[in-house]
Amino acid sequence: MQSVKLNDGNKIPAVGFGVFLIENNGPTYDAVKNALKAGYRHIDTAAAYFNEADVGKAVKESGIAREEIFITSKLWLQDHGYEAAKKAVDVSLQNLGMEYMDLYLIHQPYGDVLGAWRALEEAKQAGKIKSIGVSNMTPKIYSELVPQFSTLPAVNQVECNPTFQQKELRSLMDKDSVKLEAWYPLGHGNRELLTNPAIVEMAHKYSKNAGQIILRFEVQEGFIVLPKSTNAERIAGNINIFDFELTTDEMEKIRAMDTGKGSHNPDAPGVAEYLLQNFKVHD
Numbered sequence: 001m002q003s004v005k006l007n008d009g010n011k012i013p014a015v016g017f018g019v020f021l022i023e024n025n026g027p028t029y030d031a032v033k034n035a036l037k038a039g040y041r042h043i044d045t046a047a048a049y050f051n052e053a054d055v056g057k058a059v060k061e062s063g064i065a066r067e068e069i070f071i072t073s074k075l076w077l078q079d080h081g082y083e084a085a086k087k088a089v090d091v092s093l094q095n096l097g098m099e100y101m102d103l104y105l106i107h108q109p110y111g112d113v114l115g116a117w118r119a120l121e122e123a124k125q126a127g128k129i130k131s132i133g134v135s136n137m138t139p140k141i142y143s144e145l146v147p148q149f150s151t152l153p154a155v156n157q158v159e160c161n162p163t164f165q166q167k168e169l170r171s172l173m174d175k176d177s178v179k180l181e182a183w184y185p186l187g188h189g190n191r192e193l194l195t196n197p198a199i200v201e202m203a204h205k206y207s208k209n210a211g212q213i214i215l216r217f218e219v220q221e222g223f224i225v226l227p228k229s230t231n232a233e234r235i236a237g238n239i240n241i242f243d244f245e246l247t248t249d250e251m252e253k254i255r256a257m258d259t260g261k262g263s264h265n266p267d268a269p270g271v272a273e274y275l276l277q278n279f280k281v282h283d
């Protein structure tokens with residue numbers, strides 16, 4: 001598996017397995033166990049996915065050395081602010097049953113992000129987290145908050161796929177060598193994208209499926225991708241993208257599919273309130 005070098009010197013596998021909306025107490029355990037068996041070495045969870053415990057259990061019982069698996073979790077919005085975030089890091093570690101996390105992100109960029117960031121910086125210093133980053137930062141939010149941080153985030157995990165290529169955000173992040181992690185890398189199964197004639201043609205040429213072509217494009221662009229699938233064959237196929245390379249022309253063809261629009265707008269009013277009302281990690 002190819003990995004990507006972060007601006008703090010750490011390395012992250014270019015493809016990760018995400019467990020959003022998979023239940024704890026069994027389903028997440030099974031999914032992570034199967035993903036590890038298929039060769040994934042990067043698991044992406046969050047406090048607000050409510051399944052850190054199953055992730056930890058599957059990793060522990062896999063028999064694979066802890067340091068060979070890259071584990072990401074995320075701080076929930078309720079725990080923004082310095083003191084709350086410090087506690088939340090320990091709760092995530094406890095849930096995972098781990099001594100450290102490879103990456104911990106500020107899941108949503110609202111409220112006291114600066115206080116939360118200081119807590120993450122300290123947890124990194126203390127060895128509880130190897131790398132720290134942010135998520136769902138638009139160009140507007142990134143430009144407002146990141147210049148106030150005393151250390152740069154290693155990544156910004158955002159919605160990104162061929163129809164929403166985050167070009168403006170990437171030019172800001174590139175200046176800081178902040179890597180983009182893509183959620184919804186397949187456009188959440190967008191049929192139009194997966195049946196796009198140019199992509200289908202490339203799939204035939206390389207004997208791959210459309211999803212693999214899209215993921216390959218993204219990895220060649222330098223993104224870290226978190227594809228979702230419930231199908232064992234596609235789960236295994238989505239990491240099998242390192243034995244071919246798209247040409248410059250093919251890359252350009254996919255670059256031209258950008259519409260500049262995604263399914264979620266973190267700049268919209270009321271997003272923080274909605275999230276706080278709908279996801280509670282504690283009382």
Ligand code: A2P
Nearest residue numbers: 184185186187188189211227228229230231234
């Ligand atoms: P399935 O679970 O049946 O594989 P995203 O990661 O952007 O959220 O997209 C997830 C969606 O893409 C799911 O509906 C998933 O369906 C589908 N998907 C996952 N991998 C592939 C692939 N290699 N080719 C086509 N569709 C895929």
